[in-house]
Amino acid sequence: MRLRSLLFVPADRPERFAKAAASGADAIILDLEDSVALSRKAVAREAVRAALQDRADVVRMVRINPVDSGWLDDDLAAARGADAIMLPKATGPATVVALVEAYGDDCPPILPIATEVPAAIFTLGEYVRVKDRLCGLTWGAEDLPAAIGAATSREDDGSYTEPYKLVRSLLLFGAQAADVAAIETVYPAIADIDGLAAYAARGSRDGFTGMMAIHPSQVATINAAFTPDAATVAHAHAVVAAFAAAPEAGALQLDGRMIDAPHLRQARAILARL
Secondary structure, three states: OOOOEEEEEEEEEEEEEEHHHOOOOOEEEEEEOOOOOOHHHHHHHHHHHHOOOOOOOOOEEEEEOOOOOHHHHHHHHHHOOOOEEEEOOOOHHHHHHEEEHHHHHOOOOOOEEEOOOOHHHHHHHHHHHHHEEEOOOOOOHHHHHHHHHHOOOOOEEEEOHHHHHHHHHHHHHHHHHOOEEEEEEOOOOOOOOOHHHHHHHHHHHHOOOEEEEEEHHHHHHHHHHHOHHHHHHHHHHHHHHHHOOOOOEEEEEEEEEEHHHHHHHHHHHHHOOO
């Protein structure tokens, strides 16, 4: 499942579904949670249920409400046929297990939002226990500060404050430890495409392989940031070919530089994203 860009769409706005699917995003997230008012939850579920009856050329993910919201059964009934489930307010592998038990053995891949409550931060290294149920891990910088009484997660220049730099890093390493995709959180300034490009580029540099979007205008920039460029792909092929030609070698020279096992793993990871 290729997940460079994941575009949120309020599930009670079905007139937006087709535009989102045509945006170029690898996945659209039909959102039953934060973007839908309490009075509109039932309407949103019906819209999701109807949309999932039709075939689509884009991954369709449904963000359900938290597993302890009291709406789990209704949300999962509406989400039958989705390609993946986004799991908000996850507190660790136990939340994933609870979702699978509620859905059944045919539960589609799950993308937990793994940093929205304080207790969740201490379980980010444990998702390896449920890795076979996951299509990735992602994080958010909005719910957690509200949960702990922080004024904001950001400095005046838009960068994260120290606690949220830590959370982002732990999420990234937790995803890598579980060998699943690390998905960067949203960039909220919709009109700031230059800022988005810089933010997405930092995410790709740091090891994230995709990013969530809140508007179709962000998708192309995100896709560009998380698509390896031609030079990167060519180098990865060269690294793999060099080791294939010398399978007994632990280290080699390529273009005047030493390469070893970590470079080979990195090259294979790049090629796997194509």
